[in-house]
Amino acid sequence: MNIGQAAKKSGVPAKTIRYYEEIGLIPPAGRTAAGYRDYADAEVETLKFINRARSLGFSVHDVGDLLALWRDRGRASADVRRIAQGHVAAVDRKIAELQAIKQTLEGLIHRCHGDDRPDCPILEELAPACCGSGGQGL
Amino acid sequence: MNIGQAAKKSGVPAKTIRYYEEIGLIPPAGRTAAGYRDYADAEVETLKFINRARSLGFSVHDVGDLLALWRDRGRASADVRRIAQGHVAAVDRKIAELQAIKQTLEGLIHRCHGDDRPDCPILEELAPACCGSGGQGL
DNA sequence: ATGCACCTTCCAGTCACTGGAAGGTCAAGC
DNA sequence: GCTTGACCTTCCAGTGACTGGAAGGTGCAT
Numbered sequence: 001m002n003i004g005q006a007a008k009k010s011g012v013p014a015k016t017i018r019y020y021e022e023i024g025l026i027p028p029a030g031r032t033a034a035g036y037r038d039y040a041d042a043e044v045e046t047l048k049f050i051n052r053a054r055s056l057g058f059s060v061h062d063v064g065d066l067l068a069l070w071r072d073r074g075r076a077s078a079d080v081r082r083i084a085q086g087h088v089a090a091v092d093r094k095i096a097e098l099q100a101i102k103q104t105l106e107g108l109i110h111r112c113h114g115d116d117r118p119d120c121p122i123l124e125e126l127a128p129a130c131c132g133s134g135g136q137g138l
Numbered sequence: 139m140n141i142g143q144a145a146k147k148s149g150v151p152a153k154t155i156r157y158y159e160e161i162g163l164i165p166p167a168g169r170t171a172a173g174y175r176d177y178a179d180a181e182v183e184t185l186k187f188i189n190r191a192r193s194l195g196f197s198v199h200d201v202g203d204l205l206a207l208w209r210d211r212g213r214a215s216a217d218v219r220r221i222a223q224g225h226v227a228a229v230d231r232k233i234a235e236l237q238a239i240k241q242t243l244e245g246l247i248h249r250c251h252g253d254d255r256p257d258c259p260i261l262e263e264l265a266p267a268c269c270g271s272g273g274q275g276l
Numbered sequence: 277a278t279g280c281a282c283c284t285t286c287c288a289g290t291c292a293c294t295g296g297a298a299g300g301t302c303a304a305g306c
Numbered sequence: 307g308c309t310t311g312a313c314c315t316t317c318c319a320g321t322g323a324c325t326g327g328a329a330g331g332t333g334c335a336t
Contacts, residue, residue: 004313014314019293034301036314049265057239060292070261077258081250084243084260091240095233101195102229105222112219120215122222123208126194127187142282152283157324172332174283198323 003029006039010047017047025050025064058087141167144177148185155185163188163202196225 007014018037020026026046029037049070053063062083069075069083111121145152156175158164164184167175187208191201200221207213207221249259 002314013294015294016292018315023292034314036301045265045267048267052264054292056243057236066261066264069258070265073256075256075258076254077250077256077260078252078254080258080260081247081252084247084250088240088243088247091236091243095236095240098195098229098233098236102226102233105194105226105229109219109222109226112215112222114216114219116214116216118211118213118215120207120213120218122215122218123204126190126204127183127208129183129186140283151325153325154323156284161323170332172283174332192323 001039001044002032003037003039006037006044006047009044011051012047020047020050020060023060025060025067056087057091058083062087139177139182140170141175141177144175144182144185147182149189150185158185158188158198161198163198163205194225195229196221200225 001009003014003017006012007017010017012020017026021028021037026043029039029043032038046067049067050063053066054060058066065083066080069080108122108125139147141152141155144150145155148155150158155164159166159175164181167177167181170176184205187205188201191204192198196204203221204218207218246260246263
């Protein structure tokens with residue numbers, strides 16, 4: 001099957017498949033006589049694997065590690081678990097960061113009357129040295 | 139004051155200040171006879187403003203809009219509020235996405251015994267067509 | 277005069293793609 | 307056999323927001 005069909009079956013765009021090949025995440029595909037890339041079902045499964053891992057937010061680097069473990073019949077599940085736990089920790093940090101940002105912003109939005117008058121606690125928070133005076137910087 | 143001092147006072151790295159100038163977020167700085175960039179306190183305030191807005195996760199594009207509103211003495215606070223609310227909505231979507239990812243991963247990690255045996259529900263979830271068999275793709 | 281820390285510009289790399297141009301291939305229809 | 311259109315190929319460039327490094331000029335103290 002050609003790259004377009006593999007893309008449709010796997011859900012990974014053709015451009016992205018070529019990109020994954022280029023960076024070495026997947027090995028170079030076989031070629032037809034005309035130079036077209038040629039894929040079997042097994043490669044499509046690999047692409048689906050990559051797609052699912054990426055949609056869970058694993059970096060392409062981590063996906064490479066997961067693929068290697070997937071291919072290794074003798075792998076220890078602890079190795080997979082470790083990668084997943086590291087990723088959950090990173091996700092947790094990101095969530096905490098975003099929640100802090102959200103809280104700050106919601107407090108500011110709550111205090112901003114949001115009408116056609118110029119005074120705005122949001123800008124005042126961003127520029128505490130010159131509350132509401134405008135045009136200090138440039 | 140030169141760029142290094144402005145960087146120290148504002149918390150924005152010198153490289154990043156040059157970058158902000160290059161993309162037009164801040165106007166070109168004045169220059170000394172020798173060609174060094176020269177900053178006054180007002181420019182440092184602008185950089186602090188940018189730094190705070192960026193740390194709240196506003197895109198550089200949004201920061202440009204906020205800066206313009208800050209400089210506009212007649213701005214409507216509603217305009218600022220709208221930008222902030224749009225950003226909160228984006229932050230919310232991101233949080234929800236990350237929480238979904240986290241839940242999925244935690245469920246998988248919980249089911250993975252994480253020892254030196256090869257069977258692992260995490261890989262099985264990523265490759266449902268060939269649970270635990272290994273090496274299907276390449 | 278020499279050293280060192282600072283400044284300048286420009287180019288390249290990060291991450292994970294994505295778009296587009298220029299040109300080759302395949303299959304269908306006439 | 308020829309055209310048409312949808313595919314494929316490679317290569318280059320751009321995204322966002324920086325960051326690192328090289329090569330060379332400047333400022334100041336000794």
